[in-house]
Amino acid sequence: MRTVKKPYPSFHAEHVGSFVLPPRLKQARLAWRQGLMTRDRLTEIENEEVLNVVERQKECGLHAITDGELRVRNGIGDFFSCLTGIEVDETVSSDGDMPHPLRVVGKLDFDDSHPFLTHYRFLHQAVGEGVENLAKQTLPSPNMLMYPAIRTNEVYPSLDAFCDDLAAVYRKIIQAFYRQGCRYIQLDDLFWARLCDSQMMAREHAAGFELSELLERCTRTLNQALAQRPQDMFISLHMCCRRFSPNWVHGRGREVMGHAMANLSVDSLFIEYDDRRPVGLEPLRQVSCQKVVLGVIDSHSAELDAPQSVKMAINTASLYVPLQQLAISPKCGFGHCEQQGITEEQQWAKLRHMVNIAHNVWTMPE
Template identity: 25%
Template sequence: MTSTLKRNPPFRAEHLGSLLRTDQLLEARHAWEAGKASEEDLRPIEDKDVQEIVKTQLELGFHAITDGEYRRHMFWGSFWPGLEGMKEVAEPDPSIFRMYIPDIAAFTEAGYKPGETVICTGKIKHVGSTYTDQFDYLKSLVPEEKTKNLKLTLAAPNWYHLRYKEGQAYPKDVYANDDEYFSDVAKAYQAELKTLYDHGLRNVQFDDPNLACKHQPLILPDPIQQANKYLHTDFCSEAMLTGWKNDPNNTYSADTLLEKYIALYNDCISQIPPDMHVGVHLCRGNFVNSRHFSEGGYDRIATKLFQELSMHTYYLEYDTPRAGGFAPLEHLPKNKNVILGVITSKFPKLENLDEMEGRVREAVKYMCKGSGESEEEALRRVGVSPQCGFASHSSGNAIGREDMVRKLRLVRELADRVWGGEA
């Protein structure tokens, strides 16, 4: 792998893909989902809003432009309809889920049922991309030379596995074990990435809310305090390790599962061409009312995550202390990039530029400690962004559209201050 932040993705100023929808678009989508409007009613509104948000990103000086995920209901939407052997379940039985997984815990501990989900029902086969129309329209809105910078976000491949109790992710008469299941999931991603590459996509970001979380409650000021009193778990958490070990359905350790997920990712991207950039956003969630799903540093999994996962770039959340410190960046190899999510997308208050620049330079010192580079050399592998998207769920969070634009402008200003106006 080679890395550059000057002419190819990733860039000095990034955002994580999802952007706030207009009220008109939300109303139109809700009407369509309720069967009260047709796709012909919805599509012109989507088109108009995508045009406007692309224009906004260009004006703000962003290069890794997305369509805001405006044609999706959730961040993970759009992939599964192109897969034979997968189906959406509108009201899943809660008993199929591992209740200690972050997003499931966030729903159930707040008194909600888990939302719609996607379950394997037969042999998985990629039968066509549902992203190509989205990407083709997006690239029609920018000059041809900017097409290679456009970014498309994809759901993590483990999204179709970790959330479910053992034996619930797929039928045992279809797949004998996880390795067989993962093999076909990887083949589906390989086919998807090839199809998208053939349409001109060169910049992919996987969104993964499950690899890096922590078992701790987050307490925020009212009125959001009550909506955030959950316990969250995962591979960074001793509590999750205990829960996983005590789950009688699990046949191997959480460490083994993490290794399997890394192998799954690597298989998914094993056939990408040399000029396709792939990155992973280690997401802690950003749901309605700016609720997060999880917290905790990257320390426990940093070595495996940075050295064994074959990604070009890591988009990391560093907006609050719940993300932990920068010390894990010592393990980031010289040929990989990091985008530091030091600006929050959850609340409208603007961060102090001096403080944010200081945090970037602090992170770089840890990178140098591990790599032996100079700070100038390490800075070439760094960019900045909000810590998460602004609307992983289409309804958005506790921030307005004008606030979002101010946050994005701040990201650009921070990047210009640190790197002197580089891309």
């Protein structure tokens, strides 16, 4: 585990990053697409809504604050398409499992004109410099460019060369955000869940890739990306599941998650945690990071989670990880659950409920 100047922030209630898109912002985007609103006016409305979600997070008692990903329109494509060497290509075949159609068209690079830096500066100012709150920037993990249709390209002569450049670009990204005052980055990564899926791995095997090779490749790329981060820059990895089964404690999932937990040089891991039985949770014994954030709050349902059920999940995990190294969060971002009918107010109610449960389990910063 990496030695840091200070311990990981002592938050025991977090969220994954995204929130339900406010109706006002939905209407503004539609008006902009129809040519009825200028880009400047849309940005003004985005700014106002970001300020609102920052205040709502503080009111809920959350301490790691995001902009709710309210500016994101095209998922990971918004971030990656603004890197040098990546473009959106709707003709790319993804076999139905790649989150966004991207392709490599040149050598990868990053520069300070990237719009996410502007977005972060606004968030940083909105959160303020107080010790109680910390602005958190969410970004896609470098492994989100490891999908076959992206990593196999005509630009790089080998996969090694591609991964080396990818890691180097992320080192530049982390330094760029650090210069803007960022001290907490959350990387969202769906690729690990793909490695747990038998159908997806059958395709990889047919293409000549074994699970062990992909595990090592993903681990090495991510660790190299984080190798030169400042000692007071905290990095978490959100191991998304989305359409893949979140029940990672069985079969191949135990091997994948055990490898990740033991070998990734991140400060915390967000894991979707559906199975509340102690059987099968042995991979948690291998955790090398400072904190594990258990995704036990159901972000797909408006119903408030039963406190005793959440506490049972925490107690079960504490058999393998010390209680003070645990935290809780929703399973995924609320922005990905709008199709389930979750409203803004239901979202905030669930977060307040989660914070109250955490207060009952841990001593939280006031």
